[in-house]
Amino acid sequence: MKDQNIDILINNAGFGMCGYFDSYPETTDTDMINVNITALCLLTKFFYKDFLKKGRLQFCMFPINYDVPEEGLKKGDNIIDVHIPRGDSLIKDVVDDSFDRAKEFFKKYFPQFKFDYYTCHSWMLDDTLYKFLDKESNIIRFKEMWQPRVKLKMDSILFFVFPGYGTRENLVNYNPTSSFAKKVKEYALAGGEFYNMLGVKKA
Numbered sequence: 001m002k003d004q005n006i007d008i009l010i011n012n013a014g015f016g017m018c019g020y021f022d023s024y025p026e027t028t029d030t031d032m033i034n035v036n037i038t039a040l041c042l043l044t045k046f047f048y049k050d051f052l053k054k055g056r057l058q059f060c061m062f063p064i065n066y067d068v069p070e071e072g073l074k075k076g077d078n079i080i081d082v083h084i085p086r087g088d089s090l091i092k093d094v095v096d097d098s099f100d101r102a103k104e105f106f107k108k109y110f111p112q113f114k115f116d117y118y119t120c121h122s123w124m125l126d127d128t129l130y131k132f133l134d135k136e137s138n139i140i141r142f143k144e145m146w147q148p149r150v151k152l153k154m155d156s157i158l159f160f161v162f163p164g165y166g167t168r169e170n171l172v173n174y175n176p177t178s179s180f181a182k183k184v185k186e187y188a189l190a191g192g193e194f195y196n197m198l199g200v201k202k203a
Helices: 026-052 092-109 127-131 138-143 156-161 179-189
Strands: 057-063 078-083 117-122 147-153 195-202
Touching: 026 057, 057 092, 092 138, 127 138, 127 179, 127 195, 156 179
Parallel strands: 078 117
Antiparallel strands: 057 078, 117 195, 147 195
């Protein structure tokens, strides 16, 4: 199944028994649990990330849980939330392809889910990144696709840029392997602040 493009999973297997609870053997109970519960959970977990992922990005239908007055969004309105998995570069053409594929997917399989905006909540949308990256970098280009709306002070960037060293205290022992990591480390150890930003993008 690794090379297959799977969009929909239907968990339709199941069985039950008639009679008194203690009238059939424990092996039947085990079989019933395995088919009705275990298989459903494991198969869903196995395919779930592939369902969300369309190209480079992951997309999830969601009711927004706060107001964004600039776009007229109210708590509970439908949005598609975008997640950036670890992995390949955020090349613009690849990112654009992800949005195109997601738009077609939701239109085909969830036409009843009407939405006008995508949202993304990430350290990659933090204005602080201008201190470390060229404006032509893929991360900055991705950041500038979004309108920044909600700003939360957080050190999430440290967790992703320095795996296993994701606190300011641990950074003292980290040897940066890129100019970006070096600049982030120096800024963090000097007491600089980082943020997670909520970005909004018209669908």
